[in-house]
Structures are given as C-alpha cells and as structure tokens.
Amino acid sequence: MNFNLKEAIEVLERTPKTLESLLVGLSDEWLQCNEGEGTWNSTQVVEHLIECEKSNWIPRIKTILEERGNTGNRVFPPFDRDAHLTNPSQSSISEKLEEFKRLRGQNIAFVRAEITGDSQFELTGEHPSFGKVKLRELLSTWVVHDLTHVSQIVRVMSERYREDVGPWVEYLSVLKG
Amino acid sequence: MNFNLKEAIEVLERTPKTLESLLVGLSDEWLQCNEGEGTWNSTQVVEHLIECEKSNWIPRIKTILEERGNTGNRVFPPFDRDAHLTNPSQSSISEKLEEFKRLRGQNIAFVRAEITGDSQFELTGEHPSFGKVKLRELLSTWVVHDLTHVSQIVRVMSERYREDVGPWVEYLSVLKG
Numbered sequence: 041m042n043f044n045l046k047e048a049i050e051v052l053e054r055t056p057k058t059l060e061s062l063l064v065g066l067s068d069e070w071l072q073c074n075e076g077e078g079t080w081n082s083t084q085v086v087e088h089l090i091e092c093e094k095s096n097w098i099p100r101i102k103t104i105l106e107e108r109g110n111t112g113n114r115v116f117p118p119f120d121r122d123a124h125l126t127n128p129s130q131s132s133i134s135e136k137l138e139e140f141k142r143l144r145g146q147n148i149a150f151v152r153a154e155i156t157g158d159s160q161f162e163l164t165g166e167h168p169s170f171g172k173v174k175l176r177e178l179l180s181t182w183v184v185h186d187l188t189h190v191s192q193i194v195r196v197m198s199e200r201y202r203e204d205v206g207p208w209v210e211y212l213s214v215l216k217g
Numbered sequence: 218m219n220f221n222l223k224e225a226i227e228v229l230e231r232t233p234k235t236l237e238s239l240l241v242g243l244s245d246e247w248l249q250c251n252e253g254e255g256t257w258n259s260t261q262v263v264e265h266l267i268e269c270e271k272s273n274w275i276p277r278i279k280t281i282l283e284e285r286g287n288t289g290n291r292v293f294p295p296f297d298r299d300a301h302l303t304n305p306s307q308s309s310i311s312e313k314l315e316e317f318k319r320l321r322g323q324n325i326a327f328v329r330a331e332i333t334g335d336s337q338f339e340l341t342g343e344h345p346s347f348g349k350v351k352l353r354e355l356l357s358t359w360v361v362h363d364l365t366h367v368s369q370i371v372r373v374m375s376e377r378y379r380e381d382v383g384p385w386v387e388y389l390s391v392l393k394g
Contacts, residue, residue: 043381047244051374057238062231062367067224170384177383184378187371188391190239194364194371197228201361204220206354207347214365 043180045155053148055186056141059086062193064134071133073200082193086136087124089189093143095119097182098150104165104175105154115166151179220357222332230325232363233318236263239370241311248310250377259370263313264301266366270320272296274359275327281342281352282331292343328356 063071063082074081080088096119103116120126129136155161161176198214209215240248240259251258257265273296280293297303306313332338338353375391386392 041381042246042377044246047246050243050247054239054243058235061234061238066227066231069219069221069224070227167384173383173385177381177385180378180381180383181385181389184375184382184385184389184391187375188389191368191371191375191391194368198361198364198368200219201357204218204354204357205361206350206357207344208350208354208358208361212358212361212365214361214368 041176043161043176045151045161045179048179048183049148049151051183051186052144055089055190056137056144058190059089059140059193060134060137062190064137066133070197070200073196075196075199080192080196082196083133083136084124084128085189085193085196086133086140087129088121089186090136090140090143091121091124092119092185093140093147095123097178098147100165100178101151101154101175104163104178105160114164116168118168155179218353220338220353222328222338222356225356225360226325226328228360228363229321232266232367233314233321235367236266236317236370237311237314239367241314243310247374247377250373252373252376257369257373259373260310260313261301261305262366262370262373263310263317264306265298266363267313267317267320268298268301269296269362270317270324272300274355275324277342277355278328278331278352281340281355282337291341293345295345332356 063086071083072081074084095117099119100116103114131139155175161174161179163175164172165175165178167173195214198212202209202215205212205215240263248260249258251261272294276296277293280291308316332352338351338356340352341349342352342355344350372391375389379386379392382389382392
C-alpha cells in the first residue's frame with residue numbers, strides 16, 4: 041500500500057491547474073471533440089469533475105466520518121455520474137476550471153481539517169455496488185479518478201488526429217486503447 | 218483529416234506548462250515511481266521529451282524542408298529513443314521542465330518561420346521503418362506524441378495506487394491498460 045494523505049493532496053491540489061494549462065485557450069475543435077456518440081468531450085469531463093466535487097467525494101467522506109463509533113447507516117448518498125449531461129452549463133472552459141479550482145480548494149481544506157489521525161483511514165462506509173469500503177480507499181480513488189480523467193482528456197484529443205499521424209499510429213500508445 | 222498548424226501549435230505550446238502544473242513540487246515518490254523494471258518514471262519521460270526537442274522533431278522537419286525540389290536523400294537522421302537513459306542528467310524536475318519549455322519555444326518559433334504555406338505539408342521524408350512520410354503526418358505525430366507522454370505520466374502515477382483504491386479499480390479506466 042502506498043497511500044499517504046500528504047502525497048494524495050499533492051496530486052489533488054494540482055489537477056485544476058494542470059487542466060487549466062492544458063485546456064484554457066484551446067480552439068473549440070479540441071474542446072468539443074469526443075470519441076463518438078455517447079462519449080464525453082473535454083468540456084464535459086471538466087463538468088463531471090465539478091459535479092464530483094459537489095456531490096461525490098465530500099458527501100461520501102462525511103458519511104464515513106460522521107458515523108464513526110455508530111453501527112448506524114453508512115450508505116453513501118446517491119451520485120449521478122451523468123448529472124452534468126442533464127444540466128449542461130453555458131460557462132466557458134476557463135470559468136468551469138475556476139469553479140473546479142475553487143471547489144477543490146474548499147474540499148482539500150475540509151479534508152485537512154477533518155482528517156487528523158491515521159486511525160480514521162480505516163473507517164468505513166457502504167458503497168451501493170461494492171459494499172464496505174475504507175476511507176483510505178475512497179481518498180486513493182479520488183486521486184486516481186483525477187488522473188483517469190486527465191488521461192481521458194488527452195486520449196479524446198489524440199483521437200482527433202488518429203488518421204493524421206499516418207503510419208506513426210503504430211508507435212503512439214495513447215491511440216491503442 | 219483534422220490537422221491544422223494553428224491548432225497543432227496550440228497543443229504543442231501548452232505541454233511544458235501542463236507538465237509543470239502536474240509535476241513540479243510533487244514528492245519524489247510520485248516522480249520516481251514506474252510501472253516495473255525497464256519502464257520509465259515521470260522524470261525520465263520529461264528527459265525523453267527534451268531529447269526529442271533536440272534530436273527528433275526539428276532535424277526531421279529540416280530534412281523534409283531542405284530537400285524540397287530535389288530527388289536527393291531525405292532519410293531522417295538517426296534518433297535514439299533511449300538516449301536519456303544513457304546520460305541521465307542530475308537536474309531537478311523544475312530545471313528539466315524549464316529546459317523543455319525553452320527548447321519547445323524555440324522549436325515552435327522555427328516552425329512558424331519556416332512553414333508558411335499549406336503546400337509544404339505534402340512534402341515528404343524517409344522514415345527508417347515506415348518509408349515515405351509527409352510533413353503533416355510528422356507534425357500531427359509531434360502533437361499526439363506529447364499527449365501520449367502526458368497519458369503515460371498519469372498512468373505511471375495511477376499505478377502507484379492500484380492496490381490502494383480497493384474495489385474501485387474496476388471503475389478506473391487508467392488502471393485497465
């Protein structure tokens with residue numbers, strides 16, 4: 041096991057800036073392209089990350105922390121991973137990333153304030169599909185979820201040039217998936 | 218085909234900043250981890266990107282441009298994709314990314330100065346494995362090569378938490394590869 045809260049936060053606090061550096065100022069052709077019907081473009085991925093900051097990570101962390109010592113209900117509140125598709129916002133990518141950065145900052149501050157001892161990492165909640173999960177698994181997942189979606193964005197952008205790279209397609213692992 | 222020089226440069230000019238936002242200030246545990254023996258860590262990926270700025274993209278572009286109108290030798294100069302492993306530098310990740318940014322800036326300036334008409338995109342060079350390749354394929358590959366290596370870095374970092382995410386491994390596509 042490699043999880044360590046300090047190192048996890050290092051990644052969490054960098055993601056908004058990383059996406060800002062990658063995406064802000066790009067042409068709409070890069071921001072709106074996707075991998076085909078039913079897949080997300082980069083803008084939609086950012087909207088999903090915002091939705092997770094609002095309705096996934098912190099509500100789940102609170103469910104685990106607030107029930108400590110009880111044998112009561114630790115079932116995570118529902119999360120709709122397609123919520124951002126139902127109510128798409130009209131803001132620019134720059135505004136969306138500002139919102140993501142603000143929410144992420146608040147959420148990291150919450151984690152720093154509320155998770156103060158290593159013993160808390162073993163506290164559990166009930167995931168709707170997986171059953172019992174530990175706080176340290178949830179926090180590790182938050183980190184890898186960020187990385188998964190950075191990976192998705194660069195994969196979606198790469199797909200746009202699949203034909204354009206000609207024979208090099210064979211060497212470019214991002215186009216293998 | 219989607220290639221367009223303006224849009225390609227948008228991506229090329231963002232990569233150094235993206236990697237700086239992602240990597241500078243991370244603990245060595247994130248910067249030195251890899252996917253097992255014989256695989257690259259994030260620092261080595263950045264060293265490879267620097268080597269490509271020096272010895273791959275521009276020498277190949279020059280080979281194509283300088284031979285225009287001739288029937289002469291358009292074979293690309295040799296490129297050793299493991300060169301950075303033979304002579305690893307001792308500089309910090311921040312210094313490496315500064316070097317990458319500086320070289321990338323120079324190389325984009327070269328491209329802007331030397332590639333001025335669409336007809337140049339059809340000029341060709343000889344790739345050692347693929348044979349005849351077009352300038353537009355090489356430029357598209359430069360873009361996707363950047364994205365491939367951003368993808369590699371986030372995959373390598375994610376791998377570090379493969380066990381830590383517990384049952385969520387099933388949902389995290391970056392851990393599927």
